[in-house]
Amino acid sequence: MPGSGALSDHPTLPVDGGLLTRVKHPLVSSPLAYRPSRWTRVGLVAVLAGVAMVYAALLGWQRQLSAQLQQAVISGRIEDCLRLSDQGKTLAWLPGARPLEVGPCLRETASRRWRNGEWAAALRLQHQLAESAAGVPDDRQRLAAWRAERRRHGLALFQSGDLAGALAALAPLQEGEAGAESPERPLRQIWERNRQQQQRAERLAQQARWWEALDALNRIDHPWWRGQIAPLRRRVEARLAQQAEQDHGPDSHGELPDSVPLDQLDAAVRKRISAGMGEWQAFEQGCRELGGRVVEAGPESACQR
Numbered sequence: 001m002p003g004s005g006a007l008s009d010h011p012t013l014p015v016d017g018g019l020l021t022r023v024k025h026p027l028v029s030s031p032l033a034y035r036p037s038r039w040t041r042v043g044l045v046a047v048l049a050g051v052a053m054v055y056a057a058l059l060g061w062q063r064q065l066s067a068q069l070q071q072a073v074i075s076g077r078i079e080d081c082l083r084l085s086d087q088g089k090t091l092a093w094l095p096g097a098r099p100l101e102v103g104p105c106l107r108e109t110a111s112r113r114w115r116n117g118e119w120a121a122a123l124r125l126q127h128q129l130a131e132s133a134a135g136v137p138d139d140r141q142r143l144a145a146w147r148a149e150r151r152r153h154g155l156a157l158f159q160s161g162d163l164a165g166a167l168a169a170l171a172p173l174q175e176g177e178a179g180a181e182s183p184e185r186p187l188r189q190i191w192e193r194n195r196q197q198q199q200r201a202e203r204l205a206q207q208a209r210w211w212e213a214l215d216a217l218n219r220i221d222h223p224w225w226r227g228q229i230a231p232l233r234r235r236v237e238a239r240l241a242q243q244a245e246q247d248h249g250p251d252s253h254g255e256l257p258d259s260v261p262l263d264q265l266d267a268a269v270r271k272r273i274s275a276g277m278g279e280w281q282a283f284e285q286g287c288r289e290l291g292g293r294v295v296e297a298g299p300e301s302a303c304q305r
Helices: 038-075 078-089 103-115 119-131 137-159 163-174 184-206 210-218 223-228 230-248 262-274 279-289
Strands: 012-015 018-021 293-297 300-304
Touching: 103 119, 103 137, 119 137, 119 163, 137 163, 163 184, 184 210, 184 223, 184 230, 210 230, 210 262, 210 279, 223 230, 230 262, 262 279, 279 293, 279 300
Parallel strands: none
Antiparallel strands: 012 018, 293 300
């Protein structure tokens, strides 16, 4: 056939009764045609071997740190113990790495600092231990006991009148307590309220407003401040007793009727002053409630029936 020589080098395949010529194209190749070069394979093996060596070295370092940590705990080298614990944390991400036993380290360090009076540091470490995976129920109980001891000591100082000492003793309780209210604010509020009532009682006593002075003294609820106002209370109560005696004696108006019992009048007046009523209004209403009337008895007013 004409031109058959041009196609004689290409094999043909029968398709639908005809002939299909299979032509080799220079851009078409078999999927298996690519083979990495020898140097590429060598480089890949070298990289993997390097990664494996680094991983093995890190694991070895982690195990070495664990052994050193145990020795530091046994020998009592607390600072080394903490340093090794911090280094071990940087390797915790390694697959297959064993966690360092930081529990004994933190436990011993917290106990030692507590014995040395480093309350804040001790509570911080003990809280860290109690909240960690290394913590045990005894660690949480010890933390609660330490907090309770600090609280009792601080409140005892506060009751004795040492405000600064109480605040210093209670300040470490904030360690590890996120969002905990500082004990300073409520203690200062109690202290200031009692101080103001003491000053108010002094001022009212100078003005001879004995009922109001007594009410201010009765509002003082702090033990130390109660001791401070004891002389003033005796003076105020003495003047009220003197006023009651005057209510029973003669004056410029002649013999006065019987006075309302002082203890009953005192209770009635205190009740009204405590409710926010003014001194004079409380005195008048209390007197009327007990069936009396307010009269002038010398320099003072009295409640007579």
